Amino acid sequence: MFKQIAGASALMLAMASPVHAVDIAIVAELSGGGAPAGTQYRDGIMLAIEEINASGGILGEKIKVTQHDTQTDPQISKGLVTKAIDDGAYVIMGTVYSSSTIVNMFEAMNAGVPQIVGAEAPNITQKGNPYVFRTAYGAHRGVPSLTGYFRDNLKAKKVAVTWVNNEFGKGGHDVFVAEMKKAGINVIADIPSEAGAADFAADVSRLKSAGADAVFVYLHEEESARFLKEAKKQGLKTPLVGEVTLTGQKVIDLAGDAANGAVAHVGLTAQANVKSIQDFGKKFSAKYGHQTDHNGIKGYIGMWAVKYVTEMNGAFDQKKFADKMHGLCLDVNKHPNMLLTTCWDKDGELARESFMVEVQNGKQVVTTTVAAAK
Amino acid sequence: MEQLIQVVLSGLATGSIYALAAIGFTLIWQAAQTVNFAQGEFVMLPAFFVLIGINFLGMPLWLAMLFGLALSVLILGVAFKRILVDPLLSHGGLSLIIATMAVAILMKELVKEFYSAEAQPYPALVPQGAWDLSGVIISLQDISHLIICFVVIVGLTLFLDKTKVGRCMQAAAQNAAVAEILGVNVKRMILYTFVVNAVLATLASFLITPVYLAKFSSGEYLGLIAFIAAIVGGFNQVRGALAGGLLIGVLDNITATYITAEYRQAIPLLLLIAVILFKPEGILGKPEGRAV
Numbered sequence: 001m002f003k004q005i006a007g008a009s010a011l012m013l014a015m016a017s018p019v020h021a022v023d024i025a026i027v028a029e030l031s032g033g034g035a036p037a038g039t040q041y042r043d044g045i046m047l048a049i050e051e052i053n054a055s056g057g058i059l060g061e062k063i064k065v066t067q068h069d070t071q072t073d074p075q076i077s078k079g080l081v082t083k084a085i086d087d088g089a090y091v092i093m094g095t096v097y098s099s100s101t102i103v104n105m106f107e108a109m110n111a112g113v114p115q116i117v118g119a120e121a122p123n124i125t126q127k128g129n130p131y132v133f134r135t136a137y138g139a140h141r142g143v144p145s146l147t148g149y150f151r152d153n154l155k156a157k158k159v160a161v162t163w164v165n166n167e168f169g170k171g172g173h174d175v176f177v178a179e180m181k182k183a184g185i186n187v188i189a190d191i192p193s194e195a196g197a198a199d200f201a202a203d204v205s206r207l208k209s210a211g212a213d214a215v216f217v218y219l220h221e222e223e224s225a226r227f228l229k230e231a232k233k234q235g236l237k238t239p240l241v242g243e244v245t246l247t248g249q250k251v252i253d254l255a256g257d258a259a260n261g262a263v264a265h266v267g268l269t270a271q272a273n274v275k276s277i278q279d280f281g282k283k284f285s286a287k288y289g290h291q292t293d294h295n296g297i298k299g300y301i302g303m304w305a306v307k308y309v310t311e312m313n314g315a316f317d318q319k320k321f322a323d324k325m326h327g328l329c330l331d332v333n334k335h336p337n338m339l340l341t342t343c344w345d346k347d348g349e350l351a352r353e354s355f356m357v358e359v360q361n362g363k364q365v366v367t368t369t370v371a372a373a374k
Numbered sequence: 375m376e377q378l379i380q381v382v383l384s385g386l387a388t389g390s391i392y393a394l395a396a397i398g399f400t401l402i403w404q405a406a407q408t409v410n411f412a413q414g415e416f417v418m419l420p421a422f423f424v425l426i427g428i429n430f431l432g433m434p435l436w437l438a439m440l441f442g443l444a445l446s447v448l449i450l451g452v453a454f455k456r457i458l459v460d461p462l463l464s465h466g467g468l469s470l471i472i473a474t475m476a477v478a479i480l481m482k483e484l485v486k487e488f489y490s491a492e493a494q495p496y497p498a499l500v501p502q503g504a505w506d507l508s509g510v511i512i513s514l515q516d517i518s519h520l521i522i523c524f525v526v527i528v529g530l531t532l533f534l535d536k537t538k539v540g541r542c543m544q545a546a547a548q549n550a551a552v553a554e555i556l557g558v559n560v561k562r563m564i565l566y567t568f569v570v571n572a573v574l575a576t577l578a579s580f581l582i583t584p585v586y587l588a589k590f591s592s593g594e595y596l597g598l599i600a601f602i603a604a605i606v607g608g609f610n611q612v613r614g615a616l617a618g619g620l621l622i623g624v625l626d627n628i629t630a631t632y633i634t635a636e637y638r639q640a641i642p643l644l645l646l647i648a649v650i651l652f653k654p655e656g657i658l659g660k661p662e663g664r665a666v
Contacts, residue, residue: 039492194639198585198595199586202627205627226585
């Protein structure tokens with residue numbers, strides 16, 4: 001009798017608990033146009049979870065993970081975030097696409113569930129959402145790092161911009177245009193394209209005839225690859241400069257030789273001359289049989305940040321988690337799986353060292369390290 | 375002027391690949407009086423057969439392409455006809471149309487499940503260089519695509535017009551009952567039509583995939599454009615599908631270069647509306663009557 005009462009009481013206590021302590025939900029672009037980014041993000045998270053569970057989990061609890069495929073559809077992503085919340089997720093990892101994140105993040109905010117996103121559109125952290133945290137720079141932090149490259153390295157007087165016409169692309173485009181204006185550089189061609197665009201013949205043709213000194217390319221991975229192939233096909237000689245995606249590993253894999261010569265500012269790269277990142281790159285390749293790009297690293301450090309911050313708090317408390325993240329710096333010497341010292345400000349915006357890279361012979365080569373934004 | 379030449383040439387090259395897929399619509403319409411809404415996926419799938427040959431069976435490209443072609447003929451031609459078309463044809467074109475929509479979804483999901491949801495790199499079939507002719511950059515890829523497509527389409531037209539089998543296929547398409555009385559094996563001719571469609575779709579796949587990349591969803595846009603091209607050119611004429619494909623390819627490029635990149639996808643639809651309003655049989659199509 002005593003055993004039955006004790007058992008029933010334990011069951012009732014468990015059912016009354018508002019949070020399943022270590023349920024982590026990955027909500028990411030596992031198919032559709034965002035799959036190159038979303039699957040890398042997912043793979044990075046899964047690698048981190050494997051390591052965390054092998055080392056005893058979080059506060060002694062193993063992580064139980066569920067994966068949700070948004071199909072790169074913002075409305076589906078919103079539904080899946082709601083489902084993850086209903087299922088009792090402690091933290092939601094994703095989404096990576098800004099156009100999805102901007103739609104689904106308020107579901108997590110209203111439920112008080114922390115969300116670690118790969119999205120880079122500036123407005124993600126400008127909406128007063130205390131539960132959203134980036135794993136990469138917002139475009140408003142990353143794109144300005146390129147201004148000096150256009151002005152001083154390329155000595156550009158007139159530039160062109162080609163961008164994907166969605167939340168992600170518009171964010172980067174607007175920041176770039178404003179930065180060029182401040183630097184006294186004319187934007188003489190402004191060419192948007194749709195997400196998932198397959199044919200860039202006309203875009204490249206317009207860029208060729210524009211006579212710009214350099215082109216800023218702000219497209220998703222697959223579109224970047226198609227663009228680079230078309231640029232090579234049409235013999236476009238103008239320097240091609242991007243922010244993050246243009247020189248991503250997936251783009252190099254898809255574009256082949258056409259990616260050579262492309263330059264970009266990247267927040268994270270497996271080719272960085274940083275031992276912890278290189279070691280991560282080797283682990284990732286050994287596990288998945290392909291190289292990681294910045295999204296794989298973003299997922300990995302995002303998941304490790306969840307462990308570190310939760311253990312600092314000593315409890316699976318979502319409010320405490322969000323509060324702790326604001327203004328937090330995770331020093332890589334004390335938290336080695338962060339790979340680089342990483343800080344978040346009061347808006348969930350991230351600061352960390354970054355890199356300028358160029359694709360040479362089918363590989364990313366780091367040319368400069370850029371200091372963390374203040 | 376140099377830019378215009380390049381834009382037109384590039385549009386013709388892309389349009390010629392649209393035409394290959396569009397011809398498939400016209401052939402199947404003539405043979406079975408139905409519309410194959412899986413035509414875009416018929417173009418998507420052979421590329422994955424080739425990738426399986428290269429990446430899993432260790433084949434060189436040429437052998438993988440033959441492997442892809444053989445599988446396509448078998449699955450998209452013979453099996454499609456025997457398993458789907460034959461049982462449903464007697465129930466009317468509409469049920470078959472719906473079935474092809476289901477096939478399109480099934481093919482996309484199978485590729486996503488068993489290969490990958492991500493885009494895959496795909497080797498180019500033709501040289502990648504370019505000629506500079508007095509400032510006009512001529513892409514070898516574009517020229518090669520154009521030549522290959524024209525040779526195939528002219529060859530197909532000659533086959534249909536000048537060979538006994540081709541004329542029997544046309545007879546079976548025009549009036550199956552009369553053709554049968556005259557000794558034509560109508561069922562076999564219809565099967566040939568589906569095989570020809572599979573071959574054309576495979577060729578389109580080999581040409582377009584290096585540009586668009588191999589992806590489960592790549593047939594969606596291509597299928598839509600090919601369908602529109604077939605209607606615009608004339609749904610009951612091979613040469614109409616060719617004209618429709620080329621017209622849409624060039625118009626799309628000119629629009630995106632000189633007018634608007636944002637609304638380029640609306641142009642084929644506007645063209646479609648104009649044709650339906652003013653020349654419903656299509657630019658080169660023949661008016662067809664049907665008893666109701």
